[in-house]
Amino acid sequence: MTRFAALSLTAGLLALSTAPALAEQTYLDMSASYTSSDLDGDTLDxxxxxVATELTFGKLTLSGELNGSQLSVDDxxxxxxxxRVLLGYDVTSAFTAFVGTNQTDLEGEKISNTLIGAExxxxxxAFxxxxxxxxxxxTSSxxxxxxxDYNTDAYGAYASVVRIEDENFYLAGFERDTSLYDASLDYTSFEDVSLADLNASYYLRPDMRLNGTLGYYDIDNSNITNVGIGAGYQVADNVWLDLNASQLKGEGDTMNSVSLTLSTEIGAPRLRASERIYSFYDLYENLYIGDF
Incomplete structure (x- = not known):
């Protein structure tokens, strides 16, 4: 994957947003970011x-998500x-059956899963x-x-349990959205790992906000904290440009980072499984902290 491949992924699902009129787009979420970090004199880029989107066709719901990440350290x-793709069918107005697939490539190592479920x-x-x-x-597992999951315009909350072979993963979160501020708290626990993240934005005016992040991670009895501040400006309707600085501090190590993110989010997914189903990429994002 080239240096700018991760950023170009944001165009991957845009064709779905121009689908025929028979399809209704209920959700669109896109972001591209660059982060520069310094760890004991080493630079990490x-x-x-x-990109995530959801389309509905009568009783059918199609959701797709594309993620990419490239981490560069020295050479x-x-x-x-x-x-990821999920296809749901409304058996009744309250009951949806779905099937899906998730394909991940980690430096040539292929991880795939095929799933079936109901909501x-x-x-x-939503349950x-x-x-x-x-x-x-x-090797199959x-x-x-x-x-x-509970979701309204003002509040959101979720709880989930994932079991892979003999290992349990526990996930929970809460969020609050108002015209003045947004705040979210997320917690993940598995094996000897516990991760907690608090993120908040305060709106100075409708097109300008201040951002804050506080994270606490217990990984194999090692404590890591993450503190970040930043600001964002709405450069177009529902399009935000955020500049944030953070410090990740562990036992004897400190990593200072600056990130620039361009993002947009419109609507909300009707099929909550598209956000709740845990994937290998989510696990990779969690374990990246542990590699610090």
Missing amino acids: QYKGH SDIGVTDF FGMNNY GFAYADLEIDN DAWQIYA
Whole structure:
């Protein structure tokens, strides 16, 4: 993957946004970012791209997501690409069955899973379960997940349990959105790893905001903290440009980072499984902290 491949991924699913009139686009989320970090005199450059969209065709819901990341350290590069697709069918107005696939490439190592599941929705609540056949280098594993989700314009919350072979993953989160501020808290726990992140934005005016991040990570009994501040400006309708600085500090190591992110998000996914189903790319993002 070339240096700018992660950023170019943001164009990957744009064709879906120009689908025929018979399809209704209910969600679009895109971002591209560059992060420069300094770790004990070494420079780390990371490029990331993300596109997610959802289309509905009557009783059918199609969601797709494309992610890419390239991390460069001296002369070494670590590249990851990730593609996910979910297709849901409304059996009833409250019950949706879905199938999907997730393909990830980590420096030539292929990770894939095929899943089947169902989601029950009632008012602003959603409850779902999924079974996945996870394959890594021709070795298959069974994976299960159950989740609960609550979502309104002002509040959001979720809880989920993922089981891969004999290992359990626990995920939970809460968010609050107002015209004055946005805030979210996310927690992930598995094996000897516990990760907690608090993110918030305060709007000085509708097109200008201040950002803050606070993270606490317990990884194999080693404590890591992450503190960040920044600001954002709305350069076009629903398009934000954010500049943030952060410091990741562990036992004896400190990493200072500056990031620039261009992002947009319109609507909300109708099929909550598209956000709740845990993937290998999510795990990679979590473990990147541990590699610090």
